[in-house]
Amino acid sequence: MKRVHREWVVFDGQEHELAPGVCYSNRKQRRGRLDQEQVEALRELGVTWAAGA
Secondary structure (H helix, E strand, C coil): CCCCCCEEEEECCEEEEECHHHHHHHHHHCHHHCCHHHHHHHHHCCCHHHHCC
């Protein structure tokens, strides 16, 4: 996933720009600080590095 990719989504009638690559990269770098619930949510989404966390 590229960090520069941007997506526009609408929440409550307002448009927001998201950078999913940045979020993914940050989570991976900080995986040691994620709580178990966050790790489980990532596993359910199929994030492979979360499977061994």
